[in-house]
Amino acid sequence: MNNDVRYLLLVVCVVLAVPPQASAITIEVTAVVPGCGNGVIDYGEQCDGINLGGATCGTRGFGGGVLVCSSACTFTTASCTGVSSGAGRSGRRAGSLPKSTIPQTTVVFTGVAQPNTTITLLKDAQIVATTRTGETPNFQLALANISGGDYLFGTYAGNDLGDRSPLLTFPVSIAADVTTKVSEIIVEPVVSGRTKALINGDRKVDLVDFGILTHWYEAPNPPVVIDVNGDGIVDLADLSIIAFQWTG
Amino acid sequence: MLGPSTVTAEEIRAHTHKAFVRVGEEFVVSILVDITESPVNALEGRITFPDKVLSVAAIHDGNSSINLWIKKPHLDENQIVFAGITPGGFVGIGKHLFSIVFVAEEAGMASIDVQSSQIRAHNGQATIIQHTARSATLEIAHGDSSERKEVFVDTEPPEDFVPIIANDPNVFGGDWFIVFQTQDKGLGIDRYMIKEGKWSRYRVAESPYHLQNQSRDVDIYITALDVAGNERYVVVLGETKSSNWMVVSVIVLGVGALLSWCVRRRLF
Numbered sequence: 001m002n003n004d005v006r007y008l009l010l011v012v013c014v015v016l017a018v019p020p021q022a023s024a025i026t027i028e029v030t031a032v033v034p035g036c037g038n039g040v041i042d043y044g045e046q047c048d049g050i051n052l053g054g055a056t057c058g059t060r061g062f063g064g065g066v067l068v069c070s071s072a073c074t075f076t077t078a079s080c081t082g083v084s085s086g087a088g089r090s091g092r093r094a095g096s097l098p099k100s101t102i103p104q105t106t107v108v109f110t111g112v113a114q115p116n117t118t119i120t121l122l123k124d125a126q127i128v129a130t131t132r133t134g135e136t137p138n139f140q141l142a143l144a145n146i147s148g149g150d151y152l153f154g155t156y157a158g159n160d161l162g163d164r165s166p167l168l169t170f171p172v173s174i175a176a177d178v179t180t181k182v183s184e185i186i187v188e189p190v191v192s193g194r195t196k197a198l199i200n201g202d203r204k205v206d207l208v209d210f211g212i213l214t215h216w217y218e219a220p221n222p223p224v225v226i227d228v229n230g231d232g233i234v235d236l237a238d239l240s241i242i243a244f245q246w247t248g
Numbered sequence: 249m250l251g252p253s254t255v256t257a258e259e260i261r262a263h264t265h266k267a268f269v270r271v272g273e274e275f276v277v278s279i280l281v282d283i284t285e286s287p288v289n290a291l292e293g294r295i296t297f298p299d300k301v302l303s304v305a306a307i308h309d310g311n312s313s314i315n316l317w318i319k320k321p322h323l324d325e326n327q328i329v330f331a332g333i334t335p336g337g338f339v340g341i342g343k344h345l346f347s348i349v350f351v352a353e354e355a356g357m358a359s360i361d362v363q364s365s366q367i368r369a370h371n372g373q374a375t376i377i378q379h380t381a382r383s384a385t386l387e388i389a390h391g392d393s394s395e396r397k398e399v400f401v402d403t404e405p406p407e408d409f410v411p412i413i414a415n416d417p418n419v420f421g422g423d424w425f426i427v428f429q430t431q432d433k434g435l436g437i438d439r440y441m442i443k444e445g446k447w448s449r450y451r452v453a454e455s456p457y458h459l460q461n462q463s464r465d466v467d468i469y470i471t472a473l474d475v476a477g478n479e480r481y482v483v484v485l486g487e488t489k490s491s492n493w494m495v496v497s498v499i500v501l502g503v504g505a506l507l508s509w510c511v512r513r514r515l516f
Contacts, residue, residue, distance in 0.1 A: 124431050125315040125335040126410065147404045149311050149433025150344075154336045169287075169336030200416045207316075208414040210333075211427035211456035214318050215419050217331075223418045229374065236366055239318060239333045240290035240374035246335030 105176050106144045111185025112137040113157045114165070119187060120248065122154035122167070126207065127248040133157075139187075148176030156247070157187045162203050165190050167246055198245060199226065205245040213239055257284040258367065260293060260345075261382035262360040269352045270391045274305055274398045277360050277384050279321075279330075279345045281313070286369055287337030288377055292319070293365030295328040295348065301358045301388060302350045304328070308475060309346040310402070310436035313338055316429055320437075321346045327363075337370025346436070349398055352388040360384045402434030402476035411470055411484055413459070425456045426484070428470050435475035443469045 039049045047053055057065040113119050119139045121129040129141045150173050158164040165188040174180050199209040216222045216234040224230070228238040259282045266275045279295065281288075291314065297304075307321045307328065314332035321330040328348060352358070362381035369375040409430035415422055428440060442453035445466035459468070464487050471481040 122336070124407070126429070147407060147433040150313075152313070152315060152334060152336060152338060167336045169338065171338060171340070200414070206412070207427045207429060207455075208412055208416075210316055210429075211414075211425070212416055212419050215456055217318055226418055236290050236292050236318075236331060236368055237374035239331075240368035240370070241372060243289040243333040243335045243337070244370055244372040244374075248335070 104144060105146050105148055105174060106142060106179045107146065107153075107172070107174060108179065108181045109139075109141045109143075109153070109155070109185055110181070110183045111139060111155070111187060113139055113155075113187035114159075114189045117157040117159050117190055119155060119157055122169075122246075122248040124152055125154070125246065125248060146174065148174050150174075153182070154246075154248070155185060155187050157190050159190050161192075163190045163192045164247065198228065198242060204247045205242050206248055209242055210239075213242065258282060258288075258377055258379035259382055260291070260362045260365045260367070260379060262295065262362055262384035264360075264384045264386060266386055268387050268389065270389050271352050271355055272392065272396055273352050274349055274396060275352070275386070276347050276349055276398055278347045279362070281343045281345055281367070282341045283339045283343065283367075283377075284341065285339075286371065286377075287339045288367050289335065289337040289370035290331075290333045290368035290374065291345065291366065292329075292331035293381075294324075294330070294363050295360060296363050297327075297350070297360045298356075298358055299326040301352070301354045301356050302360075303353050304348060305351050306349040306435075306475065307346060308349070308400070308435045310432045310434045310474070312345055312431075312436070313340075313343040314345055315431065321348075355388050355390045358386055358388055400435055400476070402432075402474060402478065404432075404434050404474075405478040406430045406432040406437055406472040406474050406480040408480060409472065409482060411468070411482060413464065413468075413484065419456060420458045424459045424462055424464060426459055426468060426470075427455045428457075428472075428482075429455055430472050430480065432472075432474040432478075434478070438473045438475045438477075441471040441473065 039051055041048050041051055041053050047055065052067060055067060057067045109121060113133050115133050115135055115137050118130055118132050119141065120127055121131075121141050121143075123143065123146070128143060131139050131141050133139050150171060152169055152171050154167050154169040156165045156167045168185070168187060170182070170185070172180065172182055198205050199212050212226060213228075213234055216226050217239075218233065218235060222232075222234045226238075227234055228241045231237070261280050261282070262277050263280050264275060264277045269275050281291065304323050307323070309317070309321050312332075313334060314330075315334045317330070317332040319329050319331040321328055330346065332345075348360075350358075350360075361383045365379070365381050367377040367379050369377055407430045409428060411426050411428035413424055413426050415424045419425060426442075430437065440453050440455070441450040442457055443450045444459065444461045446469075450469070450471065453470075466486045468484040468486075469481060470484070471479050473479045
């Protein structure tokens, strides 16, 4: 995987857990950021390799044992012993949904992003939910009543100035009639000037821009503003560029 | 396409589980892509096949790794053309683009080939990704097949979606148009139908759709139908309905006031 490309690869670990007191099934999925593994605790990482940043099982609320850094650069407390205080545990199992006896397909997303930003969630390239981080970086979003199948979800953070972070995408296979938890999503910081005024002049790159480009696809003499890469024709290259700039 | 000295694992391939079928038998060929290095976000190409030996019964683009089709996979002069993008990009082995249901028409060898394929990198410069294209080959024999039909089950409607009304000086002469797109996790979207106003008739539509009613004062109904006939419809409410009601209200009040004045003046 090319680490220069800021791309979030998901579905590294899938755990199927059936709470004994409920009929609802929960699937947990963990995100991994390329670049994790360089030994340096970067933004959004809890640890990196043997670099635990001074954390121990004790600081994570356990009595003892060995704290391990996972391949996702998050703490793994499986080897910790003693009783957890709860407050310091990994957020992986936090925030469970209310138990329901009626099966429905639900996806819950949790992660961290820059404080005081708006987090946008895309499902197959279209915006389906937004939330806002407060003074803390944690966020949670939920989707209900979608079909089982393979989805490409994406998130980015934006501020009030219209700046945003790169779009992070992660494929998730959703099973019908269960709750899927996608956790440890790490949204990169907001970057100034990320979104250019493409195609129709707004700061969004969405279905309207896609519609305008498909209208001119392989047509002769496209307007200059429509021809994104300026090669005289609207073709796959132009669509690829707006797919990179996509905001939904 | 790949030069002879280039080594790459990226590939678009036609894949089928069957190596041997009989005349009259249906079989499925999946068009898959292997992306092992950097993410990609745009693909296009065409699928060719011997049209005397094979015919196309259906094309299924459900659960595709392509989110937005520029050219939805379709039959065009005995070949299947496709082009689409996935905002945000994707990587992976055996990523599904679409499937073709073929019917074996004549005995012989049949090769389903991927031609003129393009893959673009998800890097903002649309860099061309070198790749190979692999064909699917199978033998068709005379004789009656006991497995003639492929059976597909899809009971889920297409995903919910939100159309957007917009205008732009470079499209439809600046008129209002509507864009819409959704996915189907089963067999795939078959078509979209649209009607402007409750009492008008549905017609097949493609996005972007040039609105007939430019005053935008009627509700717009858009139905997405999947290959199995399941449907999802959304309604975009007419924007000026409130002002219409205001006009009607003013007229009613005016008539009421006139009648009241007439009664007081004993004109009836």
